[in-house]
Amino acid sequence: MDYHELFMREALTEAERSLEDGGYGIGAVLVLDRDIISRARGSATYLTKDPTEHAETQLIDMIKGTELYTPDHLRKMTVYTTVEACIMCYSTLLILKLGTIVYGARDDQGGFTPAPDIIPPIFRATMPKVIGGVLEKECLNVFLKNREEMDRKYLNGKLFF
Numbered sequence: 605m606d607y608h609e610l611f612m613r614e615a616l617t618e619a620e621r622s623l624e625d626g627g628y629g630i631g632a633v634l635v636l637d638r639d640i641i642s643r644a645r646g647s648a649t650y651l652t653k654d655p656t657e658h659a660e661t662q663l664i665d666m667i668k669g670t671e672l673y674t675p676d677h678l679r680k681m682t683v684y685t686t687v688e689a690c691i692m693c694y695s696t697l698l699i700l701k702l703g704t705i706v707y708g709a710r711d712d713q714g715g716f717t718p719a720p721d722i723i724p725p726i727f728r729a730t731m732p733k734v735i736g737g738v739l740e741k742e743c744l745n746v747f748l749k750n751r752e753e754m755d756r757k758y759l760n761g762k763l764f765f
């Protein structure tokens with residue numbers, strides 16, 4: 605059993621739901637001891653009202669205040685996300701000392717899973733392990749569907765990027 609593919613398929617389900625909701629076509633799940641403990645998707649709100657509302661940080665928000673939100677548990681958790689984490693999400697997971705990030709599609713435009721030499725020294729020893737390219741093609745296809753939609757909705761006469 606390839607657990608990375610299994611959980612990435614769950615993240616892909618969230619990515620498809622994101623598209624249905626008019627969102628960004630990114631999905632993510634948070635896993636501890638081979639159980640999914642939270643699920644999230646890039647929302648339409650992210651595009652229109654709150655640019656910091658990303659799937660990966662929503663996963664963490666959902667467990668705040670629970671017995672799972674402890675350093676020991678966070679160290680054993682894995683975030684599965686269909687697209688490489690951005691600088692904000694990566695930094696959040698870095699500061700939390702989360703154990704592992706597994707992503708599907710690499711994002712040359714906005715992805716940030718850096719080499720240790722550009723990470724401030726205090727955080728280097730506890731950088732999350734990063735594994736990329738799990739179900740990459742499927743994850744990229746869902747994300748590109750979003751781009752076609754976005755081009756029509758948001759790029760119409762405006763500079764988005």
Ligand SMILES: [Zn+2]
Pocket residue numbers: 658659660689690691692693694
């Ligand atoms: Zn992000």
